[in-house]
Amino acid sequence: MSSDESIILSGVKKIWVKLILALTALLAISIYIVDWMNYFNDTTYTYTVYAKPVITGLAFLLVVLAGRNRLGERDWWLVFLAFCCMLPTDILMSLVVVSPELSVGSSAFMIGGILPIVAHIFLIIRMSKGFKFFRKFRILDIWLPILIYGSAVAILFVLWEDIVRVGHAAIAPAYTAFFCTTVWLSWEALRRNLLPKPNAWMAAIAATCWYATEILGEIYNLGMGNLSEITFCLVWVFYGTNVILWALSVYRWVPEIRRKRH
Numbered sequence: 001m002s003s004d005e006s007i008i009l010s011g012v013k014k015i016w017v018k019l020i021l022a023l024t025a026l027l028a029i030s031i032y033i034v035d036w037m038n039y040f041n042d043t044t045y046t047y048t049v050y051a052k053p054v055i056t057g058l059a060f061l062l063v064v065l066a067g068r069n070r071l072g073e074r075d076w077w078l079v080f081l082a083f084c085c086m087l088p089t090d091i092l093m094s095l096v097v098v099s100p101e102l103s104v105g106s107s108a109f110m111i112g113g114i115l116p117i118v119a120h121i122f123l124i125i126r127m128s129k130g131f132k133f134f135r136k137f138r139i140l141d142i143w144l145p146i147l148i149y150g151s152a153v154a155i156l157f158v159l160w161e162d163i164v165r166v167g168h169a170a171i172a173p174a175y176t177a178f179f180c181t182t183v184w185l186s187w188e189a190l191r192r193n194l195l196p197k198p199n200a201w202m203a204a205i206a207a208t209c210w211y212a213t214e215i216l217g218e219i220y221n222l223g224m225g226n227l228s229e230i231t232f233c234l235v236w237v238f239y240g241t242n243v244i245l246w247a248l249s250v251y252r253w254v255p256e257i258r259r260k261r262h
Contacts, residue, residue, distance in 0.1 A: 006252045009069040017062060017251075021244070024058050027051055028240050035233040048236075053090040055240050060087055062247035070250050071199055078126040079250050085119035086243065088112075113171050120178040123246075127185040127203060129194045136192070144191075145184050148211075152176050155215055162222040172218065179214050183207040198253040206245035213239040 009017065031048045038045055060083045063076070070076040092112035156163065156176060163172050186207035190200040216231040216238065 006070055006072065006256065007068055008255060009251045009253065013065065013067075013069060016065065017248075020058055020062055024055055024240075024244060027055055027058075028236070031055075031236055031240075032233070035236070039229055039233055049094045052094050052236055052240075053087065055236075056083075056087050056090045056243045059083070059243040059247040062244070063250055066250050069252055071196070071252050075126060076250050078122045079246060082119040082122040082126075082246070083243075085115040085122070089115040089119070110171070113175060117175055117178050120182050123182050123207070124178070124185055127182065127189045127194070127207075129189065133188055133192045133194065144187060148184050148187075149177075149180050152180050152211075152215075159218065159222060162224065163218070166222055168218070168221070175214070179207075179210055183211050195249075196252070196254050196257075199249045199251075202245040202249035206242045206249065209238040209242040209245070213242060 031051050034045050034048050034051075037043060038048075063080055063083055066076055089112045092115075096112070153176075156173060163169060183204075186200075186204040189195050190197075190204045194200065195203065213235055216235045219231045220228045220235065222228060
């Protein structure tokens, strides 16, 4: 076995991964309970503000622990760099919720809006696999990007007046283009077997959850009364799933298929 050949996750490390996932699940349950308690009882417990970034931190830990069980070195580095942007973003965005000085138009919020774009760039590079699938792209395949980008444009159209009101007229469409591209390429990777099936499914579901996160998160940012408060309670259902699945997608879950060279 060569020194750079990855091996399937097993043994003690698999136990550690399961323990981290169990801890993450318990933390997520507590977060959702407190969020809904705040909503129904009109309380302001700030526990979730500090607990939510911990989930991203645990997901980051899963990435770091991958080692020789990672899918590939380049693949791992791209996800690692994405998490280097995602973790500080989640910390900043959590602070925005409780700090009056950090409004949706503040510099901290804008930094938290730019870093995810960089994260998406790394994930787009990862999922595109050099865009080689375009060689076999047919006009009939265009339904997928139309569905993804079209649905996002329709939502932006409905919310546009409020998006302009909070000063997101530039960043909202730009960011939407990036996360929609991540969703599209993740499903293309699954359709075209660009990653092993378990990894491709994890990435595709993660990207879709991130899509839902951004839509719900923007509704919350727009301050639309009760609707925004409900979406606030739902955001981390999707985002927590998103970060964990991206982390797990770096592991090798099935044996590597060796293709014969002709």
